Amino acid sequence: MGSIQRPGALYQQVAAEIRNAISAGEFPPGAPLPSETQLIERYKVSRPTVRNAIAALRSEGLIEVVHGKGSFVRPTPVPALTIHRTITRHDSATYVLGHRWETAEPPQVYRTETTAATGPLLELGEGEALVVADRILADPSAGTRALHRTLIPESVIKGTPLADMPDADPEKVYAELAAAGRDLTWTETVSARMPQPEERAALGISEATPVLRTVRVTYDGTARPIAAEELLVDAALAQVAFRITAAEDAPAPS
Amino acid sequence: MGSIQRPGALYQQVAAEIRNAISAGEFPPGAPLPSETQLIERYKVSRPTVRNAIAALRSEGLIEVVHGKGSFVRPTPVPALTIHRTITRHDSATYVLGHRWETAEPPQVYRTETTAATGPLLELGEGEALVVADRILADPSAGTRALHRTLIPESVIKGTPLADMPDADPEKVYAELAAAGRDLTWTETVSARMPQPEERAALGISEATPVLRTVRVTYDGTARPIAAEELLVDAALAQVAFRITAAEDAPAPS
DNA sequence: TATCATTTGTTCGTATGTATC
């Protein structure tokens, strides 16, 4: 299936170098990359090799190339359009984001701080203390895997039993929070993007295949959300389905 | 933005030829494409040109290339995994799949027959009569467009007022069906894939960007669905959000 | 308006490495 390109290939090395330079901030979002000629000099490779590296970054959605101008770091896409639905939960199964998964590997739990990527999820600024749990889930019957991440602000956990069991299942987390008398509501958002190289490797995703990203944010009636869950699955193998029934007081949809 | 590659480029012509050959059935799903050497002879072009064409088809997700073996037509991905949710509709706005759109161009309505792609949506075999309406929708405030398609079996329309107004808005369709005494329920499915070249052009989607595909299937309690809607939007610009509240009799989710 | 330098796009040629059968 997903033909694994040789990682030691010259153009892959160049692509990795540029990738690192971007994440290191040398080329911030929107900034132009060095021209092909400059990259040739910088890395002492031929033009086909440079172009191959650029093509790899392009197909990851990391950069954008404009004929006659140059290559530019693609800004993190902020969805300008959100298609909203308001729904009421009726299902009771203890599923992770609506599906029963097995945990393929022990969860990785760590403390960190909110970043520009994770902060907005929880409506927090950058640099706030955060407890993160990463899981690799598996559905053996479908032969699929998924990446699951739970993010909870440390301020929410502090003083609760959760502080002593940071590797708890999401279900237990919600049960604890509900037991603490919180009245929970949720928002779920479905989006899609091209996977990053590590995500492709972890999920075994073949090229030109996007990932579905489902984010669930939990509220308890206070100003800020108290937790966020993120689920990444191969979009070629998985979909998210909603069975809908009209409430008696609701007219027909559309 | 989306740097439009020159359509007249040699490798684009070759890519188009292969694309046509695939959709014409010369290379069915799973079948191997001719080798690079054979393509060089067939189209009288150089190896880089052939490889460029193959790279284009790869990035569309149309073919899969295996080192040392060959290129193969990728079978239409059937989602092996569906993440299910059951929800109750409470919103009443007359939106198209939950969002207010403007119709950018007059809808294109035509009669056709179900295919291997459209048949399963309505749980019909191939060759059943179908009324299809294609729309290009726009959200000027977000600067985004969407492709919307309505599919209704002719057997459902026959004898109803809809037979005389095939270009009706989806809202009117549901209103008519509900007025006919049908008790409607719906299923919505969110998936993602790489756009086809025409879809990319119609939506102005930049490369390496997937499209979100939302499909709504309408049931009326009988065995088969009576209508299907399909909405395609740029996944970099749009997301689908569900605001969730727990029913009083429902436990916490997940 | 026209021209020019810069930058990316396209196309050829050639050679060698590596996976598959």
Added chain:
DNA sequence: CGATACATACGAACAAATGAT
């Protein structure tokens, strides 16, 4: 092991888009 097929890499030349002169 050999034949076939795709992957990587270099060199070279011209075309086309962009922005500044």
